[in-house]
Amino acid sequence: MPRLFGHRLSIPAAIGLAIIALNLGAALFAPWIAPYDQADIVGDAWDDPSLAHPLGLDNLGRDLLTRLLFGARMSIGLSLLITSTSFTIGIVTGFTAAVCKGWVDMALSRAVDLMLSMPTLIFAFIVLSVLGTDLPVLIITLACLDSTRVFRLSRALAMGIAALEYVEVAKLRGEGLGWIIAREILPAARAPLIAEFGLRFSFAFLFVAALSFLGLGVQPPDADWGSMVRDYRDMINLDLAAPLWPAGAIALLTVGVNFVVDWLLSIQSRTHGENA
Amino acid sequence: MNDTILEVRNLRVEARSDAGPGPVLVADASFSLRRGDVLGLIGESGAGKSTIGLAMLGYTRPGCAITGGQVVFKGRDILTLSADERRALRGPGIAYIAQSAAASFNPAMTLMEQVCEIPIRHGVMSPTAARAAAIALFRELELPDPETFGNRYPHQVSGGQLQRAMAAMAMAARPDILIFDEPTTALDVTTQVEVLAAFRKLIREHGTAAIYITHDLAVVAQIADDIMVLRHGNTIEHGPAAQILENPQQDYTKLLVAERVHGHTFLAQDSEADIPLLSLKDVVASYTTLLRVIDGVSLEVRKGDTLAVVGESGSGKSTLARVITGLLPREQGEVRFRGDLLPPALAQRSRDQLRRIQMIYQMPDVALNPHQTLRDIIGRPIGFYFNRSRRDIDARVRELLRMMDLPEDFIFRKPAELSGGQKQRVGIARALAAEPDLIICDEVTSALDQLVGEEILRLLKRLQDELGIAYLFITHDLGLVKRLANKVTVMLKGQMVANGETETVFAPPFHPYTELLLSSVPEMRRDWLDDVLSRRG
Numbered sequence: 163m164p165r166l167f168g169h170r171l172s173i174p175a176a177i178g179l180a181i182i183a184l185n186l187g188a189a190l191f192a193p194w195i196a197p198y199d200q201a202d203i204v205g206d207a208w209d210d211p212s213l214a215h216p217l218g219l220d221n222l223g224r225d226l227l228t229r230l231l232f233g234a235r236m237s238i239g240l241s242l243l244i245t246s247t248s249f250t251i252g253i254v255t256g257f258t259a260a261v262c263k264g265w266v267d268m269a270l271s272r273a274v275d276l277m278l279s280m281p282t283l284i285f286a287f288i289v290l291s292v293l294g295t296d297l298p299v300l301i302i303t304l305a306c307l308d309s310t311r312v313f314r315l316s317r318a319l320a321m322g323i324a325a326l327e328y329v330e331v332a333k334l335r336g337e338g339l340g341w342i343i344a345r346e347i348l349p350a351a352r353a354p355l356i357a358e359f360g361l362r363f364s365f366a367f368l369f370v371a372a373l374s375f376l377g378l379g380v381q382p383p384d385a386d387w388g389s390m391v392r393d394y395r396d397m398i399n400l401d402l403a404a405p406l407w408p409a410g411a412i413a414l415l416t417v418g419v420n421f422v423v424d425w426l427l428s429i430q431s432r433t434h435g436e437n438a
Numbered sequence: 439m440n441d442t443i444l445e446v447r448n449l450r451v452e453a454r455s456d457a458g459p460g461p462v463l464v465a466d467a468s469f470s471l472r473r474g475d476v477l478g479l480i481g482e483s484g485a486g487k488s489t490i491g492l493a494m495l496g497y498t499r500p501g502c503a504i505t506g507g508q509v510v511f512k513g514r515d516i517l518t519l520s521a522d523e524r525r526a527l528r529g530p531g532i533a534y535i536a537q538s539a540a541a542s543f544n545p546a547m548t549l550m551e552q553v554c555e556i557p558i559r560h561g562v563m564s565p566t567a568a569r570a571a572a573i574a575l576f577r578e579l580e581l582p583d584p585e586t587f588g589n590r591y592p593h594q595v596s597g598g599q600l601q602r603a604m605a606a607m608a609m610a611a612r613p614d615i616l617i618f619d620e621p622t623t624a625l626d627v628t629t630q631v632e633v634l635a636a637f638r639k640l641i642r643e644h645g646t647a648a649i650y651i652t653h654d655l656a657v658v659a660q661i662a663d664d665i666m667v668l669r670h671g672n673t674i675e676h677g678p679a680a681q682i683l684e685n686p687q688q689d690y691t692k693l694l695v696a697e698r699v700h701g702h703t704f705l706a707q708d709s710e711a712d713i714p715l716l717s718l719k720d721v722v723a724s725y726t727t728l729l730r731v732i733d734g735v736s737l738e739v740r741k742g743d744t745l746a747v748v749g750e751s752g753s754g755k756s757t758l759a760r761v762i763t764g765l766l767p768r769e770q771g772e773v774r775f776r777g778d779l780l781p782p783a784l785a786q787r788s789r790d791q792l793r794r795i796q797m798i799y800q801m802p803d804v805a806l807n808p809h810q811t812l813r814d815i816i817g818r819p820i821g822f823y824f825n826r827s828r829r830d831i832d833a834r835v836r837e838l839l840r841m842m843d844l845p846e847d848f849i850f851r852k853p854a855e856l857s858g859g860q861k862q863r864v865g866i867a868r869a870l871a872a873e874p875d876l877i878i879c880d881e882v883t884s885a886l887d888q889l890v891g892e893e894i895l896r897l898l899k900r901l902q903d904e905l906g907i908a909y910l911f912i913t914h915d916l917g918l919v920k921r922l923a924n925k926v927t928v929m930l931k932g933q934m935v936a937n938g939e940t941e942t943v944f945a946p947p948f949h950p951y952t953e954l955l956l957s958s959v960p961e962m963r964r965d966w967l968d969d970v971l972s973r974r975g
Contacts (some may be wrong), residue, residue, distance in 0.1 A: 333765070
């Protein structure tokens with residue numbers, strides 16, 4: 163079996179990695195591999211699959227395969243941006259709370275509790291209705307909402323690590339907060355955070371899809387898998403496969419990511435002697 | 439009649455890895471145990487003591503396997519039994535008492551439930567009989583309120599009581615053999631005496647045979663009839679306790695015995711510097727939930743001094759270190775360093791003030807960041823305080839490693855690739871890298887083997903002679919104090935009960951608590967425990 167991070171890959175993990183690679187490839191190279199542009203109208207609405215259009219056409223007569231490839235670009239790109247931003251915010255605030263303790267911790271934790279007490283979807287709904295649905299607004303809003311959960315995890319992790327003597331040594335030396343967070347605590351917390359990243363990536367992905375489905379996410383004519391499901395959903399009654407393609411793509415990528423996450427979690431819980 | 443109850447012949451245990459057989463952990467160990475006999479297994483960590491202890495239960499740690507020999511218990515070879523037969527044996531046949539009682543009890547069950555579990559599960563006793571037997575055992579082990587003691591949860595009793603409760607648990611099913619695996623190592627000296635006495639009484643009264651595993655010869659001297667000295671899995675010497683202690687044949691045994699006996703030599707430091715390096719005056723400190731953990735402590739350390747702060751756990755020794763370093767701001771009193779008042783909190787101190795006081799910790803495993811190489815660990819203080827170039831830092835780190843008697847190419851290793859003693863040396867190197875005036879040593883040898891700890895102390899002594907650093911030793915090892923420190927402060931419940939030159943403090947007339955501490959240090963006499971107990975009445 164091939165190895166990654168010095169550990170043997172399990173079969174599901176290998177499958178998961180293949181799925182992720184496929185999706186990333188589609189996302190990166192969409193403009194080159196897609197036969198048409200995502201907004202091009204190339205025929206009649208709901209034309210059947212043919213050689214020129216392997217998956218058929220959509221409600222406006224756009225090529226479905228093209229929309230699916232561009233959709234990967236938007237959906238995955240968005241989720242990655244949202245998750246990275248939310249991790250940056252969550253880790254910095256969470257570690258700061260754990261290292262500083264006292265009122266800093268109290269203020270940050272209560273603010274997070276307040277945000278967690280509101281249903282995320284409703285909260286996102288309100289913010290996006292007020293501020294509009296530009297991509298930067300969408301990314302920052304969702305990242306902030308998501309970062310509350312990252313904050314909880316990183317604070318708990320850092321609490322345990324900050325109690326270790328080597329962190330005390332750094333404090334006694336007079337090191338600043340930045341050094342303690344980046345050099346002393348982060349390396350020890352890396353493994354669980356990476357696993358959490360995969361998990362939260364899946365959630366961000368589903369969340370964007372849900373918002374698009376409700377019309378508050380990605381705006382037309384940009385393709386994304388969530389809005390594609392919304393646009394095509396009625397066709398399920400007419401025995402058309404159109405809504406199944408984007409829905410299947412969402413499901414496949416989520417499963418793939420989770421395969422890899424499961425494997426990351428399992429190597430993390432393994433003891434050192436058994437990873438040979 | 440032959441009353442041999444356990445016979446071990448040519449026991450061999452090897453580590454197994456994916457690649458095939460690994461190092462031999464125990465090679466050809468043979469011994470026999472008669473009813474009522476106590477065999478002491480002694481050696482450094484890694485000598486194979488615990489591995490032998492576990493093999494008596496037919497068990498090995500994951501990754502190890504018993505590859506040869508026989509363990510014959512009452513005529514049956516344990517190693518050839520099926521898993522079920524072995525399970526029936528554990529508890530009523532052979533019982534095991536582990537080092538850390540706190541880790542071996544289920545925190546969610548009362549002590550009584552856990553003590554009674556084995557006899558009831560094995561069907562040896564009815565629940566009522568088991569309870570009665572447990573209470574009788576609690577009484578024999580001199581636990582407080584034996585009738586109700588069992589209703590408590592593990593966190594509601596002290597470490598020494600928990601260790602005795604574990605002995606009760608092991609005895610509950612009336613086993614023929616008890617295996618004690620370092621049962622007193624985690625305890626204070628004063629508690630250790632009580633627990634040791636309780637164990638010995640239990641073994642004698644029930645006529646149980648026992649294997650007592652420890653690294654402390656003085657402890658084993660109190661309890662064992664025979665002693666087996668192990669090193670790297672090999673049996674070095676095996677014989678009656680008196681013979682091993684008084685007339686050891688092998689060099690290694692002689693070294694072990696000598697290590698424990700020697701000491702009591704004082705090093706007189708002339709401390710004539712005008713201003714004390716560190717002086718504390720009426721210092722008081724509290725935690726938010728615990729008031730006056732340090733209550734009115736005054737002391738002085740001069741250049742080249744070694745001041746030992748002694749006391750049992752909970753006496754405020756480590757808190758004192760936290761107050762001096764500023765991790766715990768003091769409430770009242772003065773802490774002066776080279777005549778200047780030190781700000782109470784860490785954040786208010788200057789970089790230079792921080793640099794001049796360094797710490798070495800008890801557990802080198804958690805005191806070194808496992809994700810950094812030694813270059814980063816030792817080099818960071820140099821870069822941080824002295825702003826040197828990368829090349830200068832490298833050169834200085836190599837020089838420090840040489841001073842620690844460590845190979846220079848360790849510079850790229852991470853802590854996990856070092857042994858316990860080597861890690862502790864790295865801890866010292868890191869402290870020295872800051873070129874401090876005072877090093878606070880918090881129980882620096884208590885997590886190490888005797889001989890390794892001895893080397894660390896010798897190293898610290900040498901560094902003091904070369905560099906004139908002052909040490910503040912926090913310790914409960916009085917043997918160490920007598921040998922290394924020229925000044926002693928004895929603490930009890932946050933207050934100083936004695937303070938001064940070592941000769942004065944450890945010479946009559948004692949403070950009653952100093953006397954209790956002194957008399958609790960195990961001595962290499964067979965009858966020491968009896969003496970202490972009879973003197974205390």
